[in-house]
Amino acid sequence: MNIIHTDAAPTPRGHYSQAVEHNGLVFVSGMLPELGVIDPGTHDFMQQAEAVLRQCEAVLAAAGCRYADVVQATVYLVGVENWAVFNDVYSRFLGTHKPARVVVPVPALHHGYAVELQLIAALPNGRNAM
Template sequence: MEFISTSDAPAPGGHYSQAVSANGFIFVAGQLPFDHSRPGHPPEGIEAQARQAFANVEHVLLAAGSSLNKIVNAIVFVTDIAHWPEINRVYADIMGQHRPARTVAVSPQLHYGCLVEIQVTALA
């Protein structure tokens, strides 16, 4: 087991790792939509937040020697299911033809007033 850390994504705000590599998989902790240089300040709007959260996921995957096209499962937490169409559009734009398993779950309140959080599992 290896604990993954990169300064290109926001530092963990609690007792956890950005990701853990184990048995050929990378388990990326939920990524909020913060630029690592502005912790605690998400961008405005669901599209900008989704893109930033995906950018953080990608930075962590790259630090682990993986990539977005190796994602096998994604869980996208949103504060309102009304965000689903925009989340789906951004997700499709970023993932392209790659179609990992995915869950979109409503979480009425995310940390720091964020609208989205993304957690993934990928191949190493």
């Protein structure tokens, strides 16, 4: 098992890693917009979604992956009215790649944010992370 960490994404504020690689799969922890950089009171949903996707992209890169390697995504959204906006932002980052996905509407997320994203990716060519 390899712990994945990059300074290009927020340092976890709890007892977990940004991501863990095991047996050729990369498990990216649930990612919120970066606290202190993206303020949920002044940044709209689109800005929060873009921040989360950039952060996840950085963690994937640290593991040697890209969005094209993602096999499953779990999205937590505050307010189903944000679903269409998230779809638009998500499709810009993932392009034509369409991994399995679940969207879970929730009443609230930590620190007042409106989106959290968790990913599972397969390392290219079944190799192990560095």
